[in-house]
Amino acid sequence: MHALIDLYSDTKTRPSNGMRTAMANATVGDEQAGEDETTLKLCARIASLLGKEAGLFLPSGTMANLISILVQTRPGDELIADAQSHIVSTEAGGAAAIAGVSAYALASPHGIFDAAQVARAIRPASRTSPRTAMLCVEQTTNFSGGAVWSMEQLRSVLDVARGAGLACHMDGARLLNACASTGVAASDYALGWDSVWIDLSKGLGCPVGAVLCGTERFVGDAWGWKYRLGGAMRQSGVLAAAGLYALDNNVAQLARDHENAARIWRALSAHTLFRFDPPAPQTNILRFAFPGAEIDNVEFVDLCARRGVRIRALERGFVRVTTHLDISPDMADAAAATMLSAACELVRRKA
Numbered sequence: 017m018h019a020l021i022d023l024y025s026d027t028k029t030r031p032s033n034g035m036r037t038a039m040a041n042a043t044v045g046d047e048q049a050g051e052d053e054t055t056l057k058l059c060a061r062i063a064s065l066l067g068k069e070a071g072l073f074l075p076s077g078t079m080a081n082l083i084s085i086l087v088q089t090r091p092g093d094e095l096i097a098d099a100q101s102h103i104v105s106t107e108a109g110g111a112a113a114i115a116g117v118s119a120y121a122l123a124s125p126h127g128i129f130d131a132a133q134v135a136r137a138i139r140p141a142s143r144t145s146p147r148t149a150m151l152c153v154e155q156t157t158n159f160s161g162g163a164v165w166s167m168e169q170l171r172s173v174l175d176v177a178r179g180a181g182l183a184c185h186m187d188g189a190r191l192l193n194a195c196a197s198t199g200v201a202a203s204d205y206a207l208g209w210d211s212v213w214i215d216l217s218k219g220l221g222c223p224v225g226a227v228l229c230g231t232e233r234f235v236g237d238a239w240g241w242k243y244r245l246g247g248a249m250r251q252s253g254v255l256a257a258a259g260l261y262a263l264d265n266n267v268a269q270l271a272r273d274h275e276n277a278a279r280i281w282r283a284l285s286a287h288t289l290f291r292f293d294p295p296a297p298q299t300n301i302l303r304f305a306f307p308g309a310e311i312d313n314v315e316f317v318d319l320c321a322r323r324g325v326r327i328r329a330l331e332r333g334f335v336r337v338t339t340h341l342d343i344s345p346d347m348a349d350a351a352a353a354t355m356l357s358a359a360c361e362l363v364r365r366k367a
């Protein structure tokens with residue numbers, strides 16, 4: 017019996033010793049007053065990585081999404097996003113509760129919708145409809161299985177949204193996973209999007225944080241909301257130092273996470289018990305369901321947990337498996353073996 021292998025989320029990493037040393041040695045100041053040098057450095061570095069004028073350090077990606085909505089909409093407006101997106105399906109309804117914005121949720125197979133769907137969702141101006149104000153995409157698509165938007169797909173929805181005067185927002189929690197998968201630069205993916213952020217606490221392995229980027233003016237407006245929501249900090253350099261460490265040391269590891277996801281997929285996809293959707297992993301997230309009636313996804317996840325492998329049951333019978341910095345190839349292989357034996361056991365029990 018091995019120790020727990022936690023594939024529930026790529027947030028399950030622990031800061032490495034190198035990262036902790038960088039945090040302990042960080043130069044700090046008062047972030048709220050713009051005096052924390054390490055935080056300023058991190059924001060400048062990520063803004064440049066994304067090809068934007070400025071960046072804002074935030075406690076979470078959830079706050080990055082909420083602030084992007086608050087700055088670029090008015091209460092009563094509507095945003096367009098995929099039905100499985102983080103903004104629509106989680107965040108405790110923050111867009112509605114705090115920004116007063118409703119969501120026009122699009123159905124799509126892997127979180128990637130097309131220009132025609134966006135065009136149909138944009139409401140003509142009228143006295144009676146909500147104003148369509150914003151388009152949101154997720155790169156990569158989290159609950160839809162880690163799929164990557166291609167440059168062409170992004171460009172086509174962006175063109176329609178721009179043509180209708182919408183604000184365009186990219187939830188780039190795992191944008192750098194897309195880059196590691198395709199070799200496309202983050203600044204290319206982010207080109208033309210008004211607000212874009214990356215999460216530090218997912219594949220990059222930091223304990224906390226996200227950096228939201230856009231024009232100087234956007235970030236100026238975002239600062240007001242950051243403060244108002246209680247997201248302004250003091251000596252945040254200890255946290256930002258983890259982000260700088262991750263940019264230097266952990267971005268290159270994302271390819272290994274993708275290879276580990278592929279290892280698990282290779283071990284399981286040969287068996288007809290599992291139906292992968294997307295059919296093959298594109299990044300560090302695998303999503304599958306069970307085509308046969310014998311296996312219930314929640315029972316499967318429970319059995320795997322009892323056998324030391326933590327994964328996540330999603331809606332509609334899906335299971336999500338997420339690799340990350342603290343998962344080695346051996347752990348990926350062991351997890352795949354456990355998942356396979358758990359699935360076989362559930363089939364045997366029903367027989």
Ligand SMILES: *Cc1c(COP(=O)(O)O)cnc(C)c1O
Pocket residue numbers: 075076077078079081102103154156157158187189190215217218225226
């Ligand atoms: C994790 C995640 C978020 C929220 O980020 P937190 O830092 O956990 O608040 C938003 N969008 C996507 C796609 C995510 O995966």
